[in-house]
Amino acid sequence: MIFRDELLKWFVEHRRNFSWRRSSNPFVVLIAEILLKKTTADAVEHFIPGFLGRFPDPFSIAESTVEELRGFLAPLGLSTQRAVQFKNLAGALIRDHQGEVPSKLTQLLELPGVGPYIASAVRCYAFGGIEAPVDSNVARIIVRLHGITPSRFEARKSPEVWGLAKELVGQDTGTVREINWALLDLGAQVCTAREPRCQKCPLRVRCCFAKAGKERVK
Ligand code: SF4
The missing domain is CATH 1.10.1670.10 (Helix-hairpin-Helix base-excision DNA repair enzymes (C-terminal))
Incomplete structure (x- = not known):
């Protein structure tokens, strides 16, 4: 066409050239897409290296406290609700997917805080899905x-x-x-x-x- x-x-x-576009790590792509939901891409670009440095996988999020997460997210203007959402997401990834981000649309849509846009974006950018x-x-x-x-x-x-x-x-x-x-x-x-x-x-x-x-x- x-x-x-x-x-x-x-x-x-x-x-x-955002940093998450250079990554095919599904966890990085998922975190970036969730942060982009309420925040500008430029703000996420500055924020995400520090966040992923401290929380490189679902296990590190699960082991942290809501207070620590909230402190990390505060510069983006994100609330306690978003910190709780990250904890729930990490818990679901560990409980249902051995700490991996699933590649199927139906499985992505079952994750806390993941709607059709984020599920579709992760399928595409992390797994090359059409x-x-x-x-x-x-x-x-x-x-x-x-x-x-x-x-x-x-x-x-x-x-x-x-x-x-x-x-x-x-x-x-x-x-x-x-x-x-x-x-x-x-x-x-x-x-x-x-x-x-x-x-x-x-x-x-x-x-x-x-x-x-x-x-x-x-
Ligand atoms: S800028 Fe938008 S409205 Fe204008 S030609 Fe392009 S797609 Fe169409």
Whole structure:
């Protein structure tokens, strides 16, 4: 699909090189995705080396106290609730998976604090699964690209949007990570919520939003 080639070419020059993207350790990927849920990627990038230095696996989290975890998470503005969530997650990984992060979607979805986005992201980034995780940034791109208005569901939860994202990502295990990262980076840098920079977008010739002339002209 031409979308994919255009996206991948753009990604070569514009990719953001976060440390967790260089890791295929499923635990690192899972922790990063959980932290990214309520925190900016730049903040997580500064925070995660220290966190993983102290808590390199589920066992080290299970052996720590909620107070210690809360102290670690405080600079990110995360609460006691998130510290408890990490403890519960570590407990489930140890109890049900011998301290390993499972690779099946159904097993990931059973973990405390893991919803469809995080499960799909871990499947893709840690295990190379053909997945198209849709967060609000990716949903925005899909909605604008196809000129759709998802009904009944918030866009990032819409089955229609998830289906179109999966179509865009394709079936090639060799490029699935890069395409998903490219969508995330495009949403952060170009197809932003308030001022999409369509003139700089690799998808503009095929985008309904841009064709309708709604883009920012600069
Ligand atoms: S052309 Fe504009 S609206 Fe369409 S995906 Fe690109 S930045 Fe977003």
